[in-house]
Amino acid sequence: MTAIDFAAFVDQLAAVSGETIMPFFRTSLGIDDKGPAGRFDPVTAADRAAEQAMRALIRRTFPEHGIIGEEFGPERADAEYVWVLDPIDGTKSFIAGMPVWGTLIALTRLGEPIFGMMHQPFMRELFSGDGLAAEYRGPAGKRGLRTRSCNALSDAVLFTTSPLLMNDADRAAFQKVETAVKLSRYGGDCYAYCMLAAGHVDLVIETELKPYDIIPLIPILSGAGAVVTSWEGGPAALGGRVVAAGDARIHAAALEILRGK
Numbered sequence: 072m073t074a075i076d077f078a079a080f081v082d083q084l085a086a087v088s089g090e091t092i093m094p095f096f097r098t099s100l101g102i103d104d105k106g107p108a109g110r111f112d113p114v115t116a117a118d119r120a121a122e123q124a125m126r127a128l129i130r131r132t133f134p135e136h137g138i139i140g141e142e143f144g145p146e147r148a149d150a151e152y153v154w155v156l157d158p159i160d161g162t163k164s165f166i167a168g169m170p171v172w173g174t175l176i177a178l179t180r181l182g183e184p185i186f187g188m189m190h191q192p193f194m195r196e197l198f199s200g201d202g203l204a205a206e207y208r209g210p211a212g213k214r215g216l217r218t219r220s221c222n223a224l225s226d227a228v229l230f231t232t233s234p235l236l237m238n239d240a241d242r243a244a245f246q247k248v249e250t251a252v253k254l255s256r257y258g259g260d261c262y263a264y265c266m267l268a269a270g271h272v273d274l275v276i277e278t279e280l281k282p283y284d285i286i287p288l289i290p291i292l293s294g295a296g297a298v299v300t301s302w303e304g305g306p307a308a309l310g311g312r313v314v315a316a317g318d319a320r321i322h323a324a325a326l327e328i329l330r331g332k
């Protein structure tokens with residue numbers, strides 16, 4: 072079985088999660104803080120309900136598959152096929168009424184991401200990929216995703232969710248890259264990575280990511296021609312400190328600075 076066999080099912084997961092989330096968006100909803108003292112990490116009823124809905128659909132359709140999600144414990148995480156779910160990536164934007172959030176869905180086989188999707192139900196946009204190709208579907212129609220060429224950091228557009236999420240040492244390293252680029256913007260979470268895949272952004276640098284924050288995006292980024300690794304140049308699927316670039320030259324230049332070379 073290949074990733075393409077699951078594409079229609081991923082669309083079903085996106086639909087059921089979107090239908091669950093949208094009644095909560097831009098309403099007065101309860102917010103819990105699951106972060107440590109002094110670090111706000113919100114979770115809402117929308118996060119939990121959407122993940123529960125997706126888990127229920129996976130259990131009914133593929134009972135032998137595993138599930139790893141942000142809000143609930145892992146199920147059969149050692150299965151051949153494992154679904155990785157982040158019901159609302161960008162919950163802080165969600166609770167602020169900003170539309171730069173999305174539902175992240177991935178399928179892994181033997182630990183490797185083979186299909187990923189980011190669904191933004193408010194804007195009715197879907198970004199998906201299988202590592203070999205990536206596509207956009209939404210109000211603007213359907214088209215392939217491809218990163219753009221960028222010769223130097225001085226020509227690059229850089230995104231991060233917020234430097235305030237970084238520790239002091241990582242923030243200092245990030246700021247050196249930020250000083251070198253043409254334009255730096257904050258916010259976006261998963262949406263920034265999709266804009267990189269679409270050729271509107273050149274570089275995304277993050278820290279403190281969880282696996283479910285990045286695994287669904289890897290097949291989209293790779294399928295669009297991006298390079299995505301850890302700050303050390305290794306695989307990004309474990310999360311932590313991640314660098315994604317639309318051009319290998321920009322990726323190499325950013326890594327050099329981040330490593331202090």
